[in-house]
Amino acid sequence: MPERSSSRIFVGCRVLGYVSTHVPFVARFIKRRGETLLCTSVGKWFHTYGCDKFRLLSVSGEHPGPITCMSGDNYHVYTVSVNEIFAWRRGCELKHVYRGHNSPVHILLPFGAHLISIDEENVLKIFNIKDESELLELQFNSDHFKITAICHPPTYLNKILLGSQQGQLQLWNVRTSKLVFTFRGWGTSVNVIEAAPAVDVVAIALESGKIILHNLRRDQSIFEFIHDWGQVSCLSFRLDGAPVMVSGSTEGHIVMWDLEERKVMSQIQSAHSQRVSGLQCFPSEPLMVTNSEDNSLKMWIFDMPDGGARLLKKREGHALPPTLVSHCEPTGRNLLVAGQDRSLHIMNTVTETFNKSMGKATYNRKQAKKKKRLEKDLRALPPISKLSFCMQRDKQWDSIASLHEGKYVATTWSYNKIRMGDHKLIPPDCGKGVQATSLTVTHCGNFVIIGYSDGQVHKFNMQSGIYRGCYGKKDKHGHKGAVRGVETDICNQRVITAGADYKLKFWYFKTATTPYNVLRLEESVSMTNLNRESGLLALVNEDFTITLVDIDTATVVRKFEGHMGKINGVDFDAQSRWLISTSMDCTVCTWDIPSGQLVDIFSVEKPCTSISMSPTGDYLATTHVGELGVFLWANRLLYERVFLKPIDIETVDVPKLKLPSTAPEKPEDIDDLGTIDLGDIEYKSPEQIGKDLITLSNLPTSRWLNLLHLDIVKQRNKPKTPFTLPKSAPFFIPTLKSLNVSFDIEADKDSGDGTKLLIPESFSTISAFGKKLVNCQCEQDYIECIDHFKTLSPAAIDVEVTSMSPDVGGSIEVMKRFMSMLHTMLLSNRDFELAQSYLTIFLKKHTQTITDNQDLRDTLEAVEENAANAWNKLQNRLLYNLSVVKMLRNM
Template structure:
C-alpha cells in the first residue's frame, strides 16, 4: 500500500476566530510602549493584544497541551501546560521552562525573583525565575485544605494568602516555609481572593455568591455583599481613585459596588454569554477588561451617568462551533461563518482587526437591545443551519438569508449595515411542524427561494420581504416529501429542486403555481446539493456516500464519484469548476478532478469537517470542524509550487492525516543535523541556456541597450539648464576610468599576462581600461569576461568606449578588430542576442568611414555578418512557424 506524504494541493495556513478560553487573561503595562498588553489563551497558544486599539500583536509558540493557567510580571508571561511552566518574552520568545510538577498546574503567582505554582495534587512549588531551580515544595492534605486561590497581600513581606475549597484561608511565610495564621472562613468554598487598595484588606469571593472584605491584621470582616447571580468568578478594584469594587459572576453578569455607601452602584447584565473568567481594572484609568469562555475579550469604560461601565472595544468569535462557512465577496477576503450560538460573523483573511459580528438571530432585534430582556434567551432564534448570500444589491437592501434549526421562518441579514435585517420570510399559510430545509439567493440578489419539509417551494423578495408565489400546482406541492436542495441558474430562467422523493425538477423561474417542464428520476436519494452557476453544473451529495454531477443544460449525468465511507457533510466547486471538493464524516476531505473524473487529492483531519468553502480567487479553502470554534484556512499550493496531479486510487494508498492549522504560521521541519526539510522536490534553478540550438536573450533591462543608437537625441533632450558641477580631479598617482562617474582603475596589473601588441609602454597608452582588457583577449573565456564587464556599464559609458576605439580618438585598428571578434563570439554562442545586435549597430554607426577604408576590418565584419545571419534565420523560422500555427487555429 502506497503511503502519501501529505496533501498534494492544500497545506495548513492558519485559523480564524479564536480569541479567548476559560483561562483568565494577563494584563501587563509596558512602560516603554506606554500601553497595556493583554494576553489571552486560545488553546495551545496565547495571543497578545494591544489595549489601545485591540490589535493582535503576536502569537506565541505551540505548547505540548492546552494552556491551563496564565500569569505575568514586568518581564515575562508565564503559561502552564500539562506539568510544565513556560516563561515568554515579547509574547513569542521562550526564555525559561520550569519542570518538577507531576500533575496539571492550575494556579501561579510571580513573587519577586521567584515563581509560585500549585498543581492538581495540592502541591505548592516555588521556582527561581532566572536559574529555573526549585526553591521550596509544600504539600497540603486535600481532605482538610484543597487550595483554590493564591494571592500576595501588599506590605506582607514574604507572605502569601491561600484560599481553600473547605472555606478556610491560610497565610504562609514562603521564606521560612511556616504557617503564620489560619482563618476559619465562612462555610463556603473560596473562589476569588483579591487585595484591596486599603492596607490589610482582602476581598474574598465565595461559591455561595457572597463577597467579604476582610481585615487580615485584626481578623475582622469590614463589609459583606451578596451576589444574586451565583458564584463569584472574578473580582477587581478600580485603581483610578474611585472606591468601587467590580465583580463578575458565573452567569456572565458584572456588578459595580460602591464601597463608601455599601450598595450596588450599577450592573451590566449578560456582559458575556458565559462565565466571566478574568476581570481587571487598569491602573490609573477608568477602564476595565474582561474575558470569558464564550470566546470574547472586551474593554469597558466607566463613563455612564450612574457610574456604570459601557462597552468600548471588543474582540469576539463564535461561542459555540460554527457549522456553516462561505465566501461572500469576489475578492475572497471576507468569510461568513454561522454557528450553533445563532450568531453570524464576518471573518477577514487579511487582518483579524476587520472581523465583525452581526449579532445573534432574534425574534425581535429591537426588543433584544433592551437591557431588561438581555438576561432571557426567549428571543434568540435556534442555531443557523443554512446560509446563502449575494452582494449584487448589498448597498440597497439585505443580501444574506439564513435558516434555523426546527424553524420554518427564514431571516435576512445586512452585510453593509453589519446587523440582522428587518424581514422575516414566512409563507402566508403553513402547517404546524413544517421546517425550512434549504434555500438559495438568486444571482441578482432580488429573490430568495426556500424549500420546506412538506414539499413546498416558495419565492420571496429580498428588498421588501413579500411573498412572490410558490412552485407546484397540485396542493401547492413541488415534491412528495421534504426538499433536499433548491438552486437557480445564472440568468434567473430556471429553478432546480431536488426532493426526498428522488426526483429532480426544473421550473420556469417567473411562472409560479405551474407544473415543472422537466422531471428527472434519480437513482439515489440526495442529502444536499450545490450548483456552479457559471458552468451550469449541479452536484448532488447522495445518501449512499457518492456524488453525482449533472449538466443542467442537457439534463444528463456527466460524472459520478465514489470514495467516501461516511455521510457527506458538504461539497464545493472551485472558481473554474475544474475541481469538486467534498468532506465527509469519515474525517476525509477529497478533491475530484471533473474533466478526468478522477480523485486527485485526499487527506484526513483530526475532527470531521462540517462545512467548507473555496475562495473565489482560489488561494484558500475555509473549513469548519466538529467541536472547534474557529474557521480553518488551507492554502492552495498550486499557486506557488510546481505540482503535477495524478489520479489516486483510495484502496491502494494510505490516507495521510494532517493537523488542523494553528493560529501561528507553520515552520519548516528541521532534522537532527539542523537542516530544513524542503520536501521531496528540490528547488528548480533555470540554466543560463536551455539549448545551444535556441536563442537566449539577456536579463539586462531595455534601458541598457534599446536607446544606444539615439543617445545623442536623449542627451540633447535631457541637457540641464544649469551647468554641471565638475568633480574634483583624482590624485595624479591614481589611475582613473573615463566615465560619467569618478572611478579608479583598480584592475590595472591584476592579470598576470604581461604580453601586449602595443609598441608603446602602458604608461604612455591612451587606451581605456576596457580596451586594454579587450586587446589582450585570445580565448573565448577572455572575451566572455569582457562581455560581462560591458554589461555593467551604463549606456553613456558604452558609447564612450565604442567611440574611443577609433584611431583619431586614442584607439587603434587592433582594438576595433578585437571588438568585432567579441561580437562574433556573442552571436555564435546564441546568448545575449539583443545586446549583440545593439552593440553592432552602435559600432557601425560610429566607425562606418573607418571600416570602409580598412581591409582588415571589412574581413572581420564579414565573419560577424555571417554569424548574425545564421542567428536571425534561426529566430525568423521559429517566429514564422508559430505565427502560422496561431493563424491556422484561428481559422478553425
C-alpha cells in the same frame, strides 16, 4: 503507491476566530510602549493584544498541551502546560522552563524574583525566576487545607495569603517558610482572594455567594455582600479613585458594588454568555477588561450616569462551534460564518481587526436588544442551518438569507449594516410541523427561493419581504417529498429544485406552474451546490456519492464515488476545474472534473462540517466538529510546481494532517535541505513516446534556426566602425642592481634554445570534437557526441563543421563519421529539427569535398534516404490533422 505525509494541493495555514478560553487573561503595562498588553489563552497558544487599538500583536509558540493557567509580571508571561511552567518574553520568545511538579499546576503567582506555583496535589513550590532553581517546597494535607486561592497583600513583606476549600485562610512567610497566622474562615470554600486598595483589607469570595471584606491585621470582617447572580468567579477594585468593587459571576453577569454606601451600584446582565473568567480594572483609568470562556475579550468604560460601565471595545468569536462557512466577496478576504450559538460572524482572512459580529438570531431584534436577555428569551431563534447571499444590492437592502433548525421561518441579514434584518419570510398556509429545508438568493439579489419539507417551493422579495408566488400548482406541490436543494442560474431564467422523491426539476423563473424538464435520479439527494458561471450542479446523494449535472443540457456528466460517510459539504474552485468535498469519515477529497478522477485526498483529526473555496483560489476554509475556529488551508499550486495524478482511493494510504494553528508552523515534510517532499515522484515526460513518432528537441529556436542564416547574423552584428589596434606599449629594458641606472642587455641571450616557437609534442589540427567522432565505435558513442553538440552555440557549431574539411586541418574520416552521427539521429526519430539544421550547414560548407569523394557520396545517400522517410512521415501526419481541423471548422 508510496506513502504520503501531506496533501498534494493543500497545506495548513492558520485558524481564525479564537480569542479566549476559560483561563483568566494577563494584563501587563509596558512602560516603554506606554500601553497595557493583554494575553489570552487560545488552547496551546496565547495571543497578545494591545489595549490602544485592541488588535492582535503576537502569537506565542506552541505548548506541549493546552494552557491551564497564566500569570505575568513586568518582565515575563508565565504559562502552564503539562506540569511544566514556561516564561515568555515579548509574547513569543521562550526564556525559561520550570520543571518539578508531578501534577497539573492550577495557581501561579509571580512574587518579586520568585515564582510561586501550586499543583492539584496541594504541593506549593517556589522557583527562582532567573536560574530556574527550586527554592522551597511545601506539602499541604488536602483533608485539612486544600489550597484554592492565593494573594499577596500589599505592604506585607515576603508574605502570601492562601485560601482553602475548607474555608480557612493561612498567612505564610515565604522567606522563612513559616506559618504566620491562621484565620478560622467561614466554613465554605474560598473561591477568590483579591487585595483591596486600603491597607490590611482583602476581599474574599466564598462558594456560598458571599463577598466578605476582611481586615487581616485585626482578623475582623468589615462587612459582607450577598451575590445573587451565581457564584463569584473573579473580583477587582477600581484604581482610579472611585470606591467601587467589581465582581464577575459564573452566569456571565458583572456587578459594581459601592463600598461607601455598601450596596449594589450597577450591574451588567449577560455581559458574557458564559462564566466570566478574568476581570481587572486599570490603574488611574476608568477602564475594565474581562474575558470569558465564551471566546470573547471585552473592554468596558465607567462613564454611565449610575456609575456603571458600558462596552467600549471587544474581540469575540463563536461561543459554540461554527457549522457553516462561505466566502462572501469576490476578493476572498471575508468569510460569513454561522455557529451553533445562533450568531453570524464576518471573519477577515487578512487581519482580525476587521472581524465583526452580526448578532444573534431572534424573532424581534429591537425588543431582544432592549431586554438584553437573548439567552433566556423564548422568542430566540435556533441556530442557522442554511445560508445564501448575493452582494449585488447590499447597499440598498438585505443581502443574506438564512434558515434555522426546525423552523419554517426564514430570516434576512444586512451585510452592509452588520446586523440582522427586519424581514421574516413566512409562507402562506404553512402546515403544522413544516420546516424550511433549502434556499437560494438569486444572482441579482432581488429574490429568495425557499424549499420546504412538505415539497413546497416559495418565492419572496428580498427588499420588501413580500411573498411572490410558488412553484407548482395549488393542489400539487413542487415535489412529493422534502425539497433538498434549490438553485437558480446566473441569468435568472431557470430554477432547479431537487427533492427526496428522486427527481430533479427544471422550472422557468417566471412561469412556475409546471416544470419544463424533469430528470429522474438514481439516488435521493441530500444537498446541492451550483456553480453559476459554469452551469455545473453538484448533487450530494444519500449513498455518499456525488453527481454532476449540466443544467444547460439537463444531463449527468460526472459521478464521483469514494466517501465512506455522510457528505457534509461540497464546493467548486474558482475555475470550476475541481470539486472539493468532505464527509463524516474525516476526509477531504479533491476531484478533477474534466478527467473525473480523484487527484487529492487527506484526513483530519475531526470531521469537517462545512467547506468553502476562495474565489481567488488561494485558501480553503473549513469548520470542524467541536472546534470554535475557522481553519484556512493554503493552495500549494499558487507557489509550487505540483504534478497531479489520479489516485485510487481503495489502495491509497490517506495522510492525516494536523489542523492549522494560530502560529506559523514548519511543515513536517521539509528536509534538512529545505525542500518539500510531496510524497510522489515528480513526473518526467519520456524522451520519446513511441518509436514510430517523430520527436522534436526541447532546445530554443535560436539554437538551431540561426544556423541556417548564420552569415546574415554575422553581417548584422558586424561593428560599424573599423577595429583599431591599441597603441604600442613602451618598451622596458631590465636594469641591474646598482646605485647608477644601467641596463641588463645580456639578460635574455642564454635563456632558451634559440627559438621562440612553442610547439607541443603531439601536434594535431583536428578539434577535440573531431577526435571524439573518430573514436566512435557504437550507437551510444554517437549519442554522446549528439548530446555534446546540443550544448554548443550556433557560432561554435559553425566553427566545428568548418574545421572538418581537409583544407583547414580536418580529414575525410571526420566528415564521414559526422554524417554517420546524422544518420543515427534520423534513425532514432528524435531531434528532427536539429538533424535537418546540422545536415543543412554541413552540405553548405562541404559541397565540393563531398562531390569529389566517393565514400562521402555513398554515406550521404543513406542519410538522404532516412531524411526523406522521416519527412514523408511527418508530412502525412500534419496533412491529416489539418484536414480534420478544416472539416470540423466547416461543420
